[in-house]
Amino acid sequence: MTKEYESYFETLERLRMDLLYTVSALPPDALMRSPDGDAWSVQQHVHHLLLSDEEVIRQATRPSQSRKPRSPKSLWTVALVCRAPHVFPNIPVPEDLVDPSEAGRLALDEMTARWDATRALLRHHLKHLTPYSRGLTMYHHPMTGRLDTIQTLRLMEAHTTHHFRKIQELAGN
Helix, strand or coil: CCHHHHHHHHHHHHHHHHHHHHHHCCCHHHHHCCCCCCCCCHHHHHHHHHHHHHHHHHHHCCCCHHHCECCHHHHHHHHHHHHCHHHCCCCCCCHHHCCHHHHHHCCHHHHHHHHHHHHHHHHHHHHCCCHHHHHEEEEEECCCEEEEHHHHHHHHHHHHHHHHHHHHHHHCC
8 A cells, every 4th residue: 555545544434433433432321312204313324334334445446437537526525524524514315325314223333344354455445546547537526526546535525524523412422
């Protein structure tokens, strides 16, 4: 793995571990409690992050995906989304990246185990990339278009940070 990919991956893992530590300290009833009908519970935020990571790795490991160059619009859009996520507070979530019924059925330890496995796949994928792959598509975001490896990792960090803040608000931190 290149030093650049390793640095981004380690940042993602530290953020995920901090998030899971925060969530694991909550009482079980606080995990599914939603402040109102439209807001997500802590468990739904965690589940959404899991599904999002699974989608990234699914796309990243699809052979045809990596041969396409990134979208021209992704250069400025990712920079804006990563630096100012509050500007886009209501980005529509694709239906396959939120499943309230599954979020309610899965225990936190089950989600954590799936997330661990997904991150292991991401580490393995990044380990086998070369610096050349930096400009090739890793993930196709519904709003920004095709993203290269670094853009994808930056977006994952911004996405996780956004949901971690929401979780902290729900937890009263």
